[in-house]
Structure formats: structure tokens, C-alpha cells
Amino acid sequence: MRMNERKLKILAAVVDFYVRTGEPVGSKVIASLPNINVSAATVRNDMAMLEKLGYLEQPHTSAGRIPTIKGYQLYIEELMTPPSLSQEERARLDDMLFCYGGITEELLIQNATTALAELTQCAVVSDFSPKFSVISKVEVIPTGRRIYVILLITSGGSIKNKACRLEFDLTHEQLNWFSGYLSEHLEGISVSDLSDELMENLTSAMSAYMMSLAPLVQGIFELSRDLKQRALLFKGERNLFSYEDLDKMEIVKFIERKDELALAGFLDDSFSGIRVLFGEDKNSFVIGNSSMIVSNYRKGKKNVGSLGVIGPMRLNYAKVIPYIEYFSQKITDLISEQTEDCNLHEEDEN
Amino acid sequence: MRMNERKLKILAAVVDFYVRTGEPVGSKVIASLPNINVSAATVRNDMAMLEKLGYLEQPHTSAGRIPTIKGYQLYIEELMTPPSLSQEERARLDDMLFCYGGITEELLIQNATTALAELTQCAVVSDFSPKFSVISKVEVIPTGRRIYVILLITSGGSIKNKACRLEFDLTHEQLNWFSGYLSEHLEGISVSDLSDELMENLTSAMSAYMMSLAPLVQGIFELSRDLKQRALLFKGERNLFSYEDLDKMEIVKFIERKDELALAGFLDDSFSGIRVLFGEDKNSFVIGNSSMIVSNYRKGKKNVGSLGVIGPMRLNYAKVIPYIEYFSQKITDLISEQTEDCNLHEEDEN
DNA sequence: CTTAGCACTCAAAGAATGAGAGTGCTAAAT
DNA sequence: ATTTAGCACTCTCATTCTTTGAGTGCTAAG
Numbered sequence: 001m002r003m004n005e006r007k008l009k010i011l012a013a014v015v016d017f018y019v020r021t022g023e024p025v026g027s028k029v030i031a032s033l034p035n036i037n038v039s040a041a042t043v044r045n046d047m048a049m050l051e052k053l054g055y056l057e058q059p060h061t062s063a064g065r066i067p068t069i070k071g072y073q074l075y076i077e078e079l080m081t082p083p084s085l086s087q088e089e090r091a092r093l094d095d096m097l098f099c100y101g102g103i104t105e106e107l108l109i110q111n112a113t114t115a116l117a118e119l120t121q122c123a124v125v126s127d128f129s130p131k132f133s134v135i136s137k138v139e140v141i142p143t144g145r146r147i148y149v150i151l152l153i154t155s156g157g158s159i160k161n162k163a164c165r166l167e168f169d170l171t172h173e174q175l176n177w178f179s180g181y182l183s184e185h186l187e188g189i190s191v192s193d194l195s196d197e198l199m200e201n202l203t204s205a206m207s208a209y210m211m212s213l214a215p216l217v218q219g220i221f222e223l224s225r226d227l228k229q230r231a232l233l234f235k236g237e238r239n240l241f242s243y244e245d246l247d248k249m250e251i252v253k254f255i256e257r258k259d260e261l262a263l264a265g266f267l268d269d270s271f272s273g274i275r276v277l278f279g280e281d282k283n284s285f286v287i288g289n290s291s292m293i294v295s296n297y298r299k300g301k302k303n304v305g306s307l308g309v310i311g312p313m314r315l316n317y318a319k320v321i322p323y324i325e326y327f328s329q330k331i332t333d334l335i336s337e338q339t340e341d342c343n344l345h346e347e348d349e350n
Numbered sequence: 351m352r353m354n355e356r357k358l359k360i361l362a363a364v365v366d367f368y369v370r371t372g373e374p375v376g377s378k379v380i381a382s383l384p385n386i387n388v389s390a391a392t393v394r395n396d397m398a399m400l401e402k403l404g405y406l407e408q409p410h411t412s413a414g415r416i417p418t419i420k421g422y423q424l425y426i427e428e429l430m431t432p433p434s435l436s437q438e439e440r441a442r443l444d445d446m447l448f449c450y451g452g453i454t455e456e457l458l459i460q461n462a463t464t465a466l467a468e469l470t471q472c473a474v475v476s477d478f479s480p481k482f483s484v485i486s487k488v489e490v491i492p493t494g495r496r497i498y499v500i501l502l503i504t505s506g507g508s509i510k511n512k513a514c515r516l517e518f519d520l521t522h523e524q525l526n527w528f529s530g531y532l533s534e535h536l537e538g539i540s541v542s543d544l545s546d547e548l549m550e551n552l553t554s555a556m557s558a559y560m561m562s563l564a565p566l567v568q569g570i571f572e573l574s575r576d577l578k579q580r581a582l583l584f585k586g587e588r589n590l591f592s593y594e595d596l597d598k599m600e601i602v603k604f605i606e607r608k609d610e611l612a613l614a615g616f617l618d619d620s621f622s623g624i625r626v627l628f629g630e631d632k633n634s635f636v637i638g639n640s641s642m643i644v645s646n647y648r649k650g651k652k653n654v655g656s657l658g659v660i661g662p663m664r665l666n667y668a669k670v671i672p673y674i675e676y677f678s679q680k681i682t683d684l685i686s687e688q689t690e691d692c693n694l695h696e697e698d699e700n
Numbered sequence: 701c702t703t704a705g706c707a708c709t710c711a712a713a714g715a716a717t718g719a720g721a722g723t724g725c726t727a728a729a730t
Numbered sequence: 731a732t733t734t735a736g737c738a739c740t741c742t743c744a745t746t747c748t749t750t751g752a753g754t755g756c757t758a759a760g
Contacts, residue, residue: 059711
């Protein structure tokens, strides 16, 4: 009734086979594998034990076995052997990361998200909350009569804008004053420090100067709200539809509510390395039979964002995990390398 | 064997009933309607004729009848009686159109798209190609070391930006020259006039001035490309999943390829008024059993964009069409009202 | 501890059955 | 010339029963 080498080998074989075929695995197929040198009956006994121990289960009495969540966990932590990425493969991944000019932090993450969706054929979510960025530029640009565009740029490369219409045109001095005031009070401020309190001090000062700036003031306020809120980027949701073992309706439901993912705590950034979460039926929000592989990337020593791959539980973890690890590491390297004023250095691949 | 009043009434009743219930309609239900004063047998005879004429069909011998595409067409063109919108309803639609400050042309269209998706519970596509807009502002903004953001604003309110990294920092004079040169040569130009030729003249002039501006020049080039290309906005695609008679896989496929919609000529803007297209099985690209209601909006006398509602063929046309008509008309009114420098006037509802 | 053999279980696929909705046709009524 | 009642007929849908086959657990021998 205890684990041994052979039982582990059988468990690994079941997971491998099931991941590949999607069919419950019987004792015969396992016995016929080259690295298993015992009869089907023996395999049967071992599988019965593995079931008792909670690593396997049977959909019904006369079917083969499939891995349980516990089985997947053991497989991922101990049994699988992820191939290390070849030189060519790394080069290919780098290409995907830097395409469309991966200049800013934000673009980098976007590219990684897209690339992962493409590579894994799963849905990928990334969170590039600029909460650790600094506002590097505020501009107010008149464009057309009585229309003013407010522009906010962060060190991370997010560019937000908003058009506002005033009741009248500003004079040069007014515009300069307003623009200068904003620059002075916002540039250099960390996004995480953009409290409502700060904004209210700002706006009341400006309102005092000129009552009718209200729409601009309102605009600034909304932009700062925008910036602070945790922004999630999703790619490849549609890939999920190609998996037979995910319920289509559940996928649709998930897509509708995907923005709650962060709030629900799935993108916890308090850990390092890779974490795999399994979608159990209990959890009504997550897709049943799905799993999510989460990794964090860092700036210096601080975790600043997450990358998550959502796919069927029956996923080729050995193939997918190295990709996620590679991208997380690469992003970490690149954004940690930043100089004080937060540009990226040349992309010097080693 | 020819049409008469009663047959038309029966056809209309069949469409109404089928749209409401989704079930094939039998002679009995029709006969029991208050405005039909003949027996089921008579209805049966008429329905057989309507089938011979191609307006109805039977899924199988012992089922009721459902409308054919030809049946829907006749219904839409001649038989249905769309209710006119009440005063309150118009006010509600206006609210939806102007929420989040419907200040720019672009925002207006976005709001209309969102509102239509909400109201019709269908997928909605709008095309706000700014090809008839004018570039109203070009700016180059230094932000962080060696990073420059190019900003392009059109009279329609589109704001495009792109970050570029140079090999070195520009001096004040260089920046001013570059910025001035761009303003001088691009502001006031119609987007449709942004030919590759024009851009090449521009870029070669700039390259002549300073070789290493290349990334910026490239950025400008890409932005202009971006601007010229027909941009489609989709909302409410997920609504489609709630219709039993649309195939889920086909919906997914459609969502994947939705950007080809314009190219495929579904958003033809060469007509005025409303057009209804039906998704037949022949057309592999479109969702089977779907239909699309297209309307154009104008600026002055020129059609400048389209609004399309995509839903099941079994759609309450009488309810949906007035909404589309109202929004198209309203947008037309608002953007045609623009002053020369292309702001919108106050939204004076009448 | 391993294996061959065998009875047993159960899902999936097919075949048979019955109910019900709706039709087309005929002949009578208006 | 229409309209209607009546009736036999058709075909789907749901249900039930049967068969098939893969896979198991257990037992007893190696």
C-alpha cells in the first residue's frame, strides 16, 4: 500500500497517455509500453492502489483510469521531465517578444501574452498594472476649437489620453498655467501614490484658479483612475473552444466575467516561480476541468505582475511550463535592467 | 395559386410566431389567432401554397412551417409594422449615445455600437474608418531618455500614438525642427490623402536632414498606415452564444475572422437606408441561420461609415430596425452639423 | 510478488416501440 | 368556387430494451 518506483512510472505513463489521447487509460495499453515490463494484471493492481491513494480515478467501473488533480500535481512536481529549450527555440521566442518593437514595458508584456497564446493554444492573461510605474509626462494639447486632449505617459510606457470639451477656448497663458501646474504636481509621482486625496487637492487648487476648467479637471481625475486600476490583458480566449473537455457554455461565461479574475485572487503575486491551479467544479466561476498556470515577473526584487495560461486540465505541462518560465524570466531581466529614468536598454540577448 | 390578403396575413403570423417561439408553426395555432377567421384546413391550404411559392418551408413532413429567406424578405419589406419610438425611448437612446461624454465622432460611434449591442442582444459592428477626417494635430513628445512618443489626432477625434526609441537624445532645436516639419506637412491633410507617396516624400526629406531619425520616421509611417486602414469595432459578440439556432463553433469561427467582414464587402456603404443580409449555408464565412442588418451614416451627403447588427435570422426585426435607423440618423445629424474645424456642436436634442 | 483466467459491470450504440403533432386529401357544406 | 370537417398517413422525439465490448477485480496457480 505504499508508493514505489514502478507505481510512479505507471502514474506518469497514465498522465502522459491521457494528456495525449483524452481517453481513459486501461491496464493493457500501459502494460504494452516499452518501459513497463510487467503484465496487465500487475498494472491493474498498481492502478487500484494509485486510485486508493487518490492519484487516479475511474469515470465508471468498466472504463480505464484518468488522473485526479492530486495525480496531476504529483506529476507536475515530481514526475514530468520538461525539455530544456534549444538555442533556436529561444531565438524564436525572443523574436516573438520583440516584434512590433518591444520598446516599452507594456508592449513587452503584450507581446509575451500574444506569443504565449499562440504557442500554447490556450487563453493567456497578463496583468500589467502600472502601479509601480511613475508618471513621466503630462501634456494638455489643444486640438480643434474648445477641444483639449490630456495625455498621460508613464515610465512603463502606458499612454493614456482623453479628449475634453470646454465651454470656451483657453488663452495661451491659461493653457500654460494649467499644463505647468499639472506637470509640476504629477510628473515623477508613482502611480500607486495617485490617491483620491491627492487628486482632490490638485483639482480644488485648479478649480480655485479657474472655475470653468471643470471638464479638464474631471478628465485628469478619470485618467488617474484608469491608470491605477489593475488592467488585465487577455489573448487567445477562443483557443479554449477547441478543447472537447471544456464546456462551451462555461467558456462563454468565463469570457464574460474574465475581468473578475484578478479580484478573485487568481493572479496573486506574492509567490515566485510557477504555480498551477486546478478548476474544480466547486468553484462556480472557473471553467470546470480547466487549469491555470501562473507565473510572476519581477522588477528588481519586487513582483510587479503576473502571466497566466488557462487551458484544459489535460494539458501538456511539460511543454507549456518552460515557455512560461522563459518569458517570465526574460521580462524580469529586461525590465529590471532599466535605467533610472526607466527606458529599456538594448535587447542584448546573451 | 396567387397571393392574396389572407395569405399575406398568414405569412406575417407565421413569421411573428416563429420569431417569438423558435418552434415551427402549425396550422392550428394560426387558425386560432384572433385576426384569422378561417379554419385550420383553410390555413393548411394557404400554407401549402406559400410553400410552393417559396415563402415557407417544412423542416420535415410532420412539422409546422418556418419562413424561408424569401419569406423573411417579404415580411421585412412589406408586412411588418415597426412601432415608432416613443418620446421616452428616444431620450433613453440619446442618453446611451452621449454617455461617457460623446464628444468626438469616434466616441459617438463607439457609444452607438455598445448601445445597439445592449439593446438588441446581438453582435454589432461599426466601421469608423477616419478616411474622411483631417489630421488636426501632430506632436512629438520626449518622454524618458531617448524615447519619443508621436501623437496623431484627427478631426474625428481618433488619437493614435506610438513610442519610438532613438539611438541618442535630440537637442531642442532638432526636436523643434522635426516637430515643426511634421506639423507643417501633415496638419490639415485629409486622411484619405495620406498616400505612401506623400509619406515617402516626407520621410526622405527628414532623412536628408538627419539620418538617424529613422525610428521616428518609421513610426510616423506606421501611424499613417494605421490611420488609413479601415478600423472595425465589435461589441456584444458574446450575445450570439445565447441563441440556440446559431452553431457555437460557427460563432467562434466568425469571431476569429471578424476583421475580414469589411473586406468581404458586407459593410458596403454605397446604399442608403437599411439592408438586411441573410447568412446562407453556402457562404462558408458567415454564420449559418444568421442575418445582418446594415445601415449607413453620412456626413453631409457622403456615406462615411456603417453600422451592422448581426443576430439570428429569427430576429425581431420590427423591434430592432427602428433602433438602428434612429442611431444612424442621429449620428448623421450630429457629425454633419460639425463646424469647419470639426468639433461637434452642443448636442441640442430637439 | 507476479500472472493467467474468468466472471462481472457498465457505458455506448443500435433496434424496437409508442405517442403526438401536423400534414394532405377527399367529400360534403356553404 | 371556397371553405370546412374528417381521417388516414408520416415522421420526429422520447423511451425502453438489447447487444457489444472494453476494462475491471478477484482467485488460484506459478
